[in-house]
Every structure is written in structure tokens, then in C-alpha cells.
Amino acid sequence: MEFLPLFHNLRGARVLVVGGGEIALRKSRLLADAGAVLRVVAPEIGTELRELIGSSGGEQILRGYSEADLNGCVLIIAATDDEPLNAQVSADARQRCVPVNVVDAPALCSVIFPAIVDRSPLVIAVSSGGDAPVLARLIRAKMESWIPPTYGHLAGLAARFRHQVKKLLPNVQQRRAFWEEVFQGPIADRQLAGQGAEAERLLQAKIDGEAPPATGEVYLVGAGPGDPDLLTFKALRLMQQADVVLYDRLVAPAILELCRRDADRIYVGKQRADHAVPQDQINQQLVVLAKQGKRVVRLKGGDPFIFGRGGEEIEELAAHGIPFQVVPGITAASGCAAYAGIPLTHRDYAQSVRFVTGHLKDGTSDLPWKDLVSPAQTLVFYMGLIGLPIICSELIKHGRSADTPAALIQQGTTSNQRVFTGTLANLPQLVAEHEVHAPTLVIVGEVVTLRDKLKWFEGAQAGV
Numbered sequence: 185m186e187f188l189p190l191f192h193n194l195r196g197a198r199v200l201v202v203g204g205g206e207i208a209l210r211k212s213r214l215l216a217d218a219g220a221v222l223r224v225v226a227p228e229i230g231t232e233l234r235e236l237i238g239s240s241g242g243e244q245i246l247r248g249y250s251e252a253d254l255n256g257c258v259l260i261i262a263a264t265d266d267e268p269l270n271a272q273v274s275a276d277a278r279q280r281c282v283p284v285n286v287v288d289a290p291a292l293c294s295v296i297f298p299a300i301v302d303r304s305p306l307v308i309a310v311s312s313g314g315d316a317p318v319l320a321r322l323i324r325a326k327m328e329s330w331i332p333p334t335y336g337h338l339a340g341l342a343a344r345f346r347h348q349v350k351k352l353l354p355n356v357q358q359r360r361a362f363w364e365e366v367f368q369g370p371i372a373d374r375q376l377a378g379q380g381a382e383a384e385r386l387l388q389a390k391i392d393g394e395a396p397p398a399t400g401e402v403y404l405v406g407a408g409p410g411d412p413d414l415l416t417f418k419a420l421r422l423m424q425q426a427d428v429v430l431y432d433r434l435v436a437p438a439i440l441e442l443c444r445r446d447a448d449r450i451y452v453g454k455q456r457a458d459h460a461v462p463q464d465q466i467n468q469q470l471v472v473l474a475k476q477g478k479r480v481v482r483l484k485g486g487d488p489f490i491f492g493r494g495g496e497e498i499e500e501l502a503a504h505g506i507p508f509q510v511v512p513g514i515t516a517a518s519g520c521a522a523y524a525g526i527p528l529t530h531r532d533y534a535q536s537v538r539f540v541t542g543h544l545k546d547g548t549s550d551l552p553w554k555d556l557v558s559p560a561q562t563l564v565f566y567m568g569l570i571g572l573p574i575i576c577s578e579l580i581k582h583g584r585s586a587d588t589p590a591a592l593i594q595q596g597t598t599s600n601q602r603v604f605t606g607t608l609a610n611l612p613q614l615v616a617e618h619e620v621h622a623p624t625l626v627i628v629g630e631v632v633t634l635r636d637k638l639k640w641f642e643g644a645q646a647g648v
């Protein structure tokens with residue numbers, strides 16, 4: 185190990201920064217965040233840095249560096265573009281046995297700045313010992329993405345109860361088991377969901393020896409239109425915590441794979457005509473599983489609140505007092521449009537976009553056709569394949585031109601995506617010709633022409 189990571193308590197301690205430019209500013213910001221008292225020495229100091237020094241109660245010295253500037257400082261930073269000067273500062277600091285960092289010159293450093301993931305009080309530092317700072321930064325970026333911003337609040341929660349738990353469980357092993365349960369269970373869920381008071385209440389109950397609440401929780405999770413890359417961080421986190429996953433036909437296998445390995449998977453998919461599991465039965469199943477104390481993920485294609493019947497499911501949960509969270513997902517319209525090169529709105533072509541169900545009750549045309557034909561509006565039909573001939577003819581009958589551009593996007597955002605463009609007049613014919621099947625999204629409006637203008641081709645979008 186080239187460098188030993190230590191976390192430095194700088195609160196109230198004086199730190200010398202030599203240099204007044206951009207790099208000095210960046211380092212000074214970090215130091216000020218850690219509560220250091222800045223002493224910045226440079227013939228010129230940028231405005232922002234001067235403001236920072238002012239607001240953090242530091243001092244600025246507008247002249248060249250002198251060895252005496254080190255007096256009283258616990259850490260020295262050389263951040264100038266003058267190499268001999270940086271080397272001098274480094275030598276002076278080492279002479280006095282004070283830790284020194286020279287920006288971008290690992291050989292002159294006794295301490296180096298790691299890449300930081302700040303979830304205070306939880307802080308993660310990554311270092312490549314100065315050999316490959318970019319690599320360290322990339323690792324940091326990965327961590328940023330899978331550690332939710334509120335994660336630090338868990339540490340805060342633990343801090344508030346640490347003494348109580350220590351008193352209750354003098355044995356280290358017992359304490360470790362206790363905290364592992366807290367950080368991986370419903371108490372952490374509450375805290376991460378922003379319900380700090382409830383998390384505290386549950387933790388206090390656990391300390392007081394009360395039996396944990398028997399009720400689990402349901403997460404209604406939007407899985408997006410197909411490409412697993414389009415999941416949200418929150419969706420992934422909850423999927424990896426679940427005890428049970430109830431999923432739809434629309435949820436791609438690659439997404440299901442991302443659920444916790446040992447979670448039970450229950451298929452409740454609905455084919456259009458044959459309702460494999462009726463909706464009220466799904467609602468009840470969610471209630472039963474949650475009442476068994478399970479953490480249940482209800483995984484839905486796209487967004488749970490857009491033609492996803494999410495509303496009905498949470499109504500049932502609410503009626504039974506079962507806690508739930510809803511995680512939005514990228515809806516098919518956004519996903520398919522982006523991956524097919526069709527902007528849903530455009531200043532020149534469409535000032536609004538409308539998501540419409542194409543599932544016509546009893547095969548009749550019960551949609552507000554008059555509203556749907558107004559110009560400069562993009563229409564997106566979900567579940568519109570079966571009713572497509574009626575949809576197209578009604579739109580034409582009510583005044584939308586038969587030449588209106590339209591697109592069919594089958595299995596959008598997946599590696600099987602197929603896109604066909606035509607007009608309202610020939611769209612049903614395209615379905616037959618190319619044997620288009622569900623899931624397919626229909627987009628109607630002038631914006632469809634932009635696909636050609638953008639010279640879009642399948643696979644233009646990364647991941648397809």
C-alpha cells in the first residue's frame with residue numbers, strides 16, 4: 185500500500201494554500217467544507233476564492249510565498265503553476281514535518297487528495313496513489329450512482345442511537361448483527377424514503393424489545409420500456425432488496441435478472457384478451473404478501489401510473505394500511521420516441537403531446553376524437569394495435585389528414601426494436617405487411633417526419 189488512507193479532522197485548523205487560481209479554489213472549497221481555516225497566499229487571488237475566504241473566516245495574503253507562511257498550519261497545499269515554487273513549498277513543509285500536497289505532482293506530496301463520495305457523515309475516499317486519478321474518479325462516479333444521496337442519513341440515524349444500543353448490547357457480535365438488521369431492513373427503507381421520524385420510531389421500538397411490525401411493504405416500481413439501462417437507481421435498489429417480485433408480461437427478462445437472486449418471482453402478466461391473473465386478485469396478492477411481512481416489488485413495464493393500473497393497486501394497499509412506495513419509470517412513449525428518433529414535441533410541429541389508450545372498450549370507438557384531431561398535437565397510442573384500423577379511420581373521419589405521418593414502434597428500446605413509418609392511411613396495412621405484434625406503440629403527428637430528417641437508423645441509440 186503506497187498511501188495509508190486517514191480521515192483528517194480539520195475543523196478549526198489552519199491550512200495554507202499557496203496559489204490563487206482555479207485549482208487553489210477547488211482545493212479551498214473542499215478544505216472549507218471540512219471546516220478548515222484557510223490562509224491563502226498569492227500575488228493575485230480570484231474573486232470566487234476571495235469570497236470563499238471571506239465567508240469561511242480565513243485570511244488572504246496578497247504577495248509571493250514566504251516560508252514563514254507555514255507557521256501555525258497543519259496542512260500545506262501548493263496549487264500554483266510555478267513548478268520550482270511548488271517544489272520549494274513541498275521541501276519547506278517536509279522540513280517542518282507538516283503534511284503537504286502539491287497538485288498534480290505526486291512525487292512532491294506526503295498526502296494526496298482522494299476522489300470523494302460525500303454522504304456525510306458517511307464519506308468514501310478512492311485513490312490510485314496519484315497514478316491514475318481519472319480511474320479513481322470513474323470508480324467514484326460508479327459509487328455515486330449506486331449509493332443513494334440520502335444514504336448518509338442512515339449513519340446519522342445510527343449515531344443518534346449508538347449509545348443506547350451499546351448499553352443494551354455490550355457484546356460486539358450482537359451489536360454487529362443488530363446494526364446489520366437495521367441497515368438492511370424496513371428501518372433503513374423508511375429512512376431512505378425520507379421518513380426519518382418513522383425510522384426513529386421503529387428503531388426505538390426495536391431497542392425496547394418490541395416485536396418488529398408484522399407488515400411488510402410494497403414497492404410499485406416502474407421498470408421502463410425494456411432496456412435495463414433505463415431503470416432508475418431507486419428501482420434497482422428496491423429490486424435488490426425484495427423478498428418477492430410480482431411482474432408483468434412487459435417486464436423484460438434482462439430486467440428481472442437484476443432482482444435479488446433469492447427473491448420469489450411471481451408472474452402475473454396479462455395478455456390482452458386472456459387476463460392471466462385478474463387485477464383484483466393481484467391487488468389481494470400484494471396485500472397478503474405484505475401482511476406476511478414481506479418486502480414486495482410490484483414490477484411494471486414503463487411507468488406504474490401511466491396505463492399501469494398502479495392507482496388501483498395502491499388504493500387496495502391504502503385500504504389495508506400497508507405501507508408502499510411508488511417509483512416512476514420511463515414510460516413507453518418517452519423510451520420509444522427517444523430510441524426511434526422521434527421528438528414528441530417540437531417548436532415547429534407539435535406544441536403538445538397526448539398519451540391515449542388505444543384499447544377500445546368492446547371494440548367500439550369511445551375516444552374523444554374531436555379533441556384528438558386538433559393540429560400541432562402529437563398523439564401516442566398505447567395498446568393500439570388491435571384497434572388501429574378504427575383509430576386511423578376515426579381520426580381521418582374527424583378531420584385529421586390521411587397524410588398525417590405516423591409510426592409503429594415494436595418492442596421499443598430493446599435489441600428487437602422495429603420501427604415502421606407511414607401515414608394514417610396506410611398504417612394498418614403496415615401492421616399486416618410486417619407482422620407487427622405487441623408491445624407496439626403508435627405515434628401520430630408531424631414529428632414523425634423528424635426521424636428521416638435526423639437520418640435516424642436502428643441502433644443509432646446506444647444500447648440497441
Ligand code: SAH
Nearest residue numbers: 486487492515516566567595596623624625
Ligand atoms: N405502464 C406502461 C404502459 C402499459 S400499457 C408504460 O408506462 O409504458 C401497455 C402498452 O404500452 C403496450 O400495449 C404498448 O402499446 C406500450 N408499450 C410498453 N412497452 C413498450 C415497448 N417497449 N415498445 C412499444 N410499446 C410499448
